Each structure stands twice: as C-alpha cells, then as structure tokens.
Amino acid sequence: MPEGDTGWKRAFEADIISTVEFNYSGDLLATGDKGGRVVIFQKEQENKSRLHSRGEYNVYSTFQSHEPEFDYLKSLEIEEKINKIRWLPQQNAAHFLLSTNDKTIKLWKISERDKRAEGYNLKDEDGRLRDPFRITALRVPILKPMDLMVEASPRRIFANAHTYHINSISVNSDHETYLSADDLRINLWHLEITDRSFNIVDIKPVNMEELTEVITAAEFHPHQCNVFVYSSSKGTIRLCDMRSSALCDRHSKFFEEPEDPSSRSFFSEIISSISDVKFSHSGRYMMTRDYLSVKVWDLNMETRPVETYQVHEYLRSKLCSLYENDCIFDKFECCWSGSDSALMTGSYNNFFRMFDRSMRRDVTLEASRESSKPRAILKPRKVCTGGKRKKDEISVDSLDFNKKILHTAWHPLDNIIAVAATNNLYIFQDKAN
C-alpha cells in the first residue's frame, strides 16, 4: 500500500468510463467507456537520467469497439457501453484483449507498425499501378521507418449467446478459453471458435416468475483452469469445478455469511448483493464487494469470510434515501494489489478506499482535480459520521452521490493505481523510495 507520498497525473478525459484494466505486465492500461470506445494507455519508458522522471501513461490507441444496436425482436436498444475489458497474456508482438457490451464479446488485436516498404516494382509511391512496359529495371523494396502507428482490428466476434446482459468475462489460465456471464447464464468459449459456446451454468427457473436471484459476477481461478466462481444478488458465492460435470449448476463450494439478525431490514438483501468477485493473485483467497463492505474469503472456508472491511458504514442509516435515488444498486468493483497485501475499492464523492491487510490500516483518498495538484501528496479524507464535524472532515449529508468511483485497477507488479471518476481517469503512483 502506498505509504504517504503519492504523485498523480490526470491522464485523459473521455466519456463516462465503464471499465479499467491493466494488462499482465502493467505496461498497458485499457479503459472502456459508455460510448463504446476503448482507450489504451501505455507506460512510457522511465528516463533514468532525469531524477523525477517516472513512467507516465500516455494514450497509445483509441478505437471504437462496439456500436449501438437495435434488437428488432424486442424493440429495444442494445447499449454500446463497454461493460468489461480483459487482456489476454501476450504471446507475440501484438496485444489482444476481449471487450464486451451487454450482448457481444469481441477479441481485438492491437499491433504496432513502425516501418513501411518503399520501392515497389509494380506500383509507384502513390500506390498507382505502373505500366509494366515502362519497367526497365527491378529493385528490391526496402523497409523504411515511419511514425509509429497503432492499429486495432477485430479478430473475433462472439455474438448471439446471451439473452440477458453480460456482466463478466474472464480469461482462463489455459489461455485458450474464457467465460462470459450474464444475469442467468454462464457460457464457456474457445477463443478460436465464435459460432458456438458451451453453457456451463444456467439458473433460469422454468417459470420466470419464480426468479429471485441473479448472477452478478464470475471469474476463473488464476491457476486452476477447471475452477471458477460466480456471485449472486443474494450475497452468495458458488465455486464450480468443470471436471465434475458438464453443467455446473451444482456447485462444489458454497460461500455465504450467515445474516446478522439484529441488523435485518428491508434492505438487507439488496445490500448483501455482491457486485464484484476477484481471486487473489495467489489463488488462495477471493474478495467480494457488496454495497457497504469488502470481504476476503479463504477458499477452504465456506462458512464466513476471513476478513471484512467497512467501506462506508455511515451509509447504513441512509439506505432508504439511497434506495429512493437508486444509488443502492450501484455496482462497485474491487481489486487486489500485486502482492495481495492490499485491497482497493471505490465509494461516493470521488472517494476511494484502500485497505492494508497486514497492517490493518485503511485510508480514504479523493480523486478529483480540486483536491490534488500534480505531484502533490494525496491527503487522506475523513467522513464525519455524527457529532461535531472537525476541520477538513466532510459530513455524510454533504457527500455527492453522483460522483461515484465504481471502477479501479491496480498495477499487477508496482504500486500504481488507476481510478475512474465518471469521465476522468486518474493514475496514482507511489514515489519510489
């Protein structure tokens, strides 16, 4: 967890950012937005001669991933908003990522071109064909450097497999398959095959009126390619083993924390709904995010989480208002630090929270232009929960619930974090010691 000093650079302004993801090396950072665009940032090589230089992220590639569509059968629009981006591990010079909207997943290839061939025999520099009779000599075309061009091309389109809205995609550790999950079903795909997928989880009841629970997130285990988990709107997590049966409707493990009867209210179920589930890098733990807290689970213990962190407990008394303005349905994501020693998740008022698991410390920081200057230290924030408000504290009623940080990402190796605040992306780096 970054200790005290952090520098920042506001990276890019775009439409409302809907997903943020570092690639496996952390050199690339992809964002998807509500307009269906993907913007990829690349970490600049650090210049060792300049003392204060650090790897900054600059725009590397921008492309339109998804377009709005119209479902003629239902007379409904299909939003182009990018729900999730997941990178594939790099196997050659090109980079591959999966991006998805509500219905369609696309595999994109991002490749660089920094050379072009000159001196063709059959066509001249403009590209016009030369008259063969005028060619009197042959030459070998030579490669000349050109300005770097980054091209993105769609290599696969995985469509028509989801009746409901896709909420998750997850690349398997075998690097050949991936899963996509919607509200009621999870499908398994092979990256090379677009015209069919296997349905591995189906919780749709025969009679839809009996529907009381939906799938909210799903992820493959980082090392065991046969294991995945999915979370539900009732606050449960199911771990499934694809070796046991083709259809994983029956789980191998079932994680649920017993409800505290003293805090039961009409909103208990809604706030227990899990908005995100993430395996630790080690594969020993998983983290879930519900409305008010973040929980760490040991995969070997199904009865209760091993750690629970309160994100914004002061909202518990405001649940009715938050239900009224629909904020109670906000889906916050969460992420692990590279070493699994820290967790991060977002909150309201452009606040985000970081929890140090080993030191048992937590901090609230703000991602906004007003509160931070470039290269300045981020000041910890505090929400006043009652009684006298101290200086620099914010009272709960002054919080701006329109400024929500739903998407955050942590560099897989370094202490660099990306925080999406509506349509702004903030990248914070820990000052090297």
Added chain:
Amino acid sequence: MFARGIKRKCFDGEEDIEGTLAGFKSVPSYNLQRQSLLDMSLVKLQLCHMLVEPNLCRSVLIANTVRQIQEEMTQDGTWQVINAQNTGQASLDRLVSSDILCRSTKEQNEGKLVPSYSGFSKDFENTPSQDIISDLSTVTSVQAPRNPQSNNVWEMENSQENRGNFQKSLDQIFETLENKNPNSVEDLFSDVDNSYYDLDTVLTGMMNNTKMGHCDVLESFSSQTTTNSNSNCKSDINELDHIVEILVES
C-alpha cells in the same frame, strides 16, 4: 429522511407506559414507512419499462423487497385478502395482467399502479385463494394513503372504500380487454403456452408486442436480411429462428 433503519419495534402490552407510548407512536410510523417503501418499489418497477432493456438484477431485488413487505404485512394482518372468485378465469387473468405490463409506457403512465403490481401476484402465494383479484384489493390499499382521508393510519384500511376502488380497478382491467384490437398479441397467441407471458417478458421489457403483430415483425425481418454483411444476415437468421421457436413454442 426516515429514522435510523426500519427496524421493527416490538410493542408489548402495558409493561411500560413510556414504552407503550413510544411503541404506540412507532407502530404507525413504521407502517407508514413500510407503506411508502412499498409505493416507491412499485413505482420503480413500473419505471423499468423504458427504451433500453431494464436491469434484471435491479428488478429482481426490488421485486424481492416488495415480496418481503407483502409477507410481513400479511403476517401483521394489515394485508387484506379478499377471497378469490373463480380459478377458471385464472389463465385469462394471467394473460391480461402480463399483457397490460407489455403496454407502452405512455399507456402505463395514464394511470396505473394496478397493472404492474398484478404481474407479481403469482409470487405472493400465501393462500391458494390469492390471485389477481385479491392482489388488486391490496393495491388499492397501497393507493389509500394518497387519499388525505385515509392518511389517518390509526384506523385500519376501510374495507368499504377498498371495495369501491377495487371495483374501479377491475373495470379498468376489463375495459382494456374489450378494447383489444384484432392484431393484438392475445389473439395470435391464444393457443400458445402462457409461460410466454411471464415475468421474463415483463422484466426484460418487451413493450411493443401489442402494437406490432407478428406479421409485421416478420416483414421487418425480411427487409432486414436483404442488407449488407454476413454477420448481419447471420444474426437475423438466428433471430428468425428465435421467432419461429416462439410461434411453435417448443
């Protein structure tokens, strides 16, 4: 802004005058809060039927909340149950209720908490006699607080008033039935399994079926398939299969 949490306060008899008074005051306020929550939830569900497909997770969570309130109100005895009439009409009622839910938002805005609520009547199966008609009565009791007179929460819901409202609501339903145009989905699917008109339809916002007969849908598809690329054709063909599947109802 409501009081902290919506915890149920147990009101035990005459044990403590202070406590009694506090309990006395808190019970109606709890009922009021609960009623408002129910109202709010029903409005939220109704507003789900927009141009973009509604969020299924949100709809399910709200529906569960409504169900929870209804269960509690049934236990408290504040939920009036009017005995059902004929189960013979049940299937038709089901068709009607979901069909109303499929109406455009414009039509829905012209009045009605009643229709959206009846769609969930199937879930509230505490007694076998409970069906759409009994649920209508409960909906009118939802609307009761809007009437300044019945805001007086000390008196239990006026059953006579309810029946008057109930009659009105029932008339609205039957009126809609009569005004059906021949191209309505109802006629086309009269021999199709009722499961087509289910919560799935409601929650995924299939709105315009009453407007577009299926002949129209197929026509728009044939014009669509003449256009451009392979992927378009492919998705159209898949959608055509989907339509055929519905018509045949495997």
